[in-house]
Amino acid sequence: MKHKPPPDPESRVKLLLARRNRKMATSAHAYVRGSTVRFYEWLETASRASVPEGPEIWICGDCHAGNLGPVASADGAVAIQIRDLDQTVIGNPAHDIIRLGLSLATAVRGSDLPGVTTARMLECMMNGYESAFEPELVGNGAVAGMPAVIGRVMRAASHRSWRQLAEERIEGVKPEIPLGRRFLPLAAEERAAVAELFAEPTLQKLATVLRSREDGAPVRVLDAAFWRKGCSSLGLLRMAVLVGVGRGKAERHCLMDVKEAVAAAAPRSPGAAMPRDNAERVVTGARSLSPFLGERMLPARLLGRSVFVRELLPQDLKLEIERLTQAEATEVAQFLAEVVGRGHARQMDAANRKQWLAELRRNRSRSLDAPSWLWRSVVDLVATHEAAYLEHCRRYAMAEAA
Known part of the structure; x- marks a missing residue:
């Protein structure tokens, strides 16, 4: 492509x-x-x-x-x-x-x-x-x-389905992310880094965490793009990654959100013991405040930056x-x-x-x-x-x- x-x-x-x-x-x-x-x-x-x-x-x-x-x-x-x-x-x-x-x-x-x-x-x-x-x-x-x-x-x-999520976020169910108003192309270095990231065992496991997916099913990156999204993401890495889980006709698609984590501007309690890595901080906070979301997130490193990864589900609105x-x-x-x-x-x-x-x-x-x-x-x-x-x-x- x-x-x-x-x-x-x-x-x-x-x-x-x-x-x-x-x-x-x-x-x-x-x-x-x-x-x-x-x-x-x-x-x-x-x-x-x-x-x-x-x-x-x-x-x-x-x-x-x-x-x-x-x-x-x-x-x-x-x-x-x-x-x-x-x-x-x-x-x-x-x-x-x-x-x-x-x-x-x-x-x-x-x-x-x-x-x-x-x-x-x-x-x-x-x-x-x-x-x-x-x-x-x-x-x-x-x-x-x-x-x-x-x-x-x-x-x-x-009642939302994967098809509805795909049509809303990536304008179709084809295994590709359309470039244009929402998405920008990645540099070759960025695409290679995304492929390397999702080859890691922890990220492979994240893609199969839903009960409808088989543990240990093969995971492959189908497409990836820079996501023009949100106000807080200005100047930061924000990528949409389309992933295939499974083999052949049984393969299912999922959309992953990869977002750079930076130091929080929110006031923290003096002396509070928090993870030094910002992605780990975000995931730890999510697991305490929003368990449904926190269990579907992982901290990672991409191009030397701290990022957290989560799958976007149709029910997340x-x-x-x-x-x-x-x-x-x-x-x-x-x-x-x-x-x-x-x-x-x-x-x-x-x-x-x-x-x-x-x-x-x-x-x-x-x-x-x-x-x-x-x-x-x-x-x-x-x-x-x-x-x-x-x-x-x-x-x-x-x-x-x-």
Whole structure:
């Protein structure tokens, strides 16, 4: 199969930067998703006394609504879990709560809902988060009371097939990745490195981890390409690898996501013992927060860089929350916060869970059931991001006009 000459790394960065700026200009909610570093900068300037210190556990680090969604386990179960752990660190669980609150507040603003909806939404969010710490709920069980807007995504995920995944991601079921809008060609050195990577026994085993595949079945790389995807991948290695598992007519295809792991920008707890290798950090955090996803990931090295590899399954979907009704806003907030709470709670013993709950329930007012630290944080962050979003749009419009 013939490939176009690959663009140099600098050209790739220019293409990705233009794509990111365009996506972030579409709405304030999209800007919040793509401006993670601004959130961390706010955390650095926020008074430590204004945010409670929770037990040191693995947190998502970038816990916005788009980073949650249906995730499939290796044995076929599907649940809503955190699905992006690039920024995972051992840190303060309050940071995940604030980040989720900001994300949902901008979705409420983008839905033209009144400010009182944001207040009620934060109340319901805290109710959902705290409910995850009830002794009978700690664990990997399904979260009850799924809102209809999320239930529709779950039903779609549960019925998706490999064909649908292939048509969505690589525009067909042929054993090749189409170059163009989504994918760029790899250099010869990169293609050789990918082939070498998937010849390793650990990667071969990852491709056969699903219960529907035979242990020890042969694994071969059918095609690979550079993936023009996401805001956080700017300038980093990101590859889609189409792999064949099995022999002859029994061969099945799977799509692997190879993503470079770099140092997390999320604040970590001082002295926290985490893997020094960034891919190992991501995989370890995933196994603590999102077991379904973590069991399908492996750290590796590619071209001297730290990468993590996971298979993309048809059931893995992103929650696209753009517009909400008042009822949906509170229901979705409570549900997603409980999902995040489950990921936090399973890492704590009974004493830490009790202590953290007591801390969360402090500083409540009679007029607002959400803690004052959360309300102040979200209000401040919404104002900061609204201004930054408008400035981003101004710069984007000027660049387009040039």
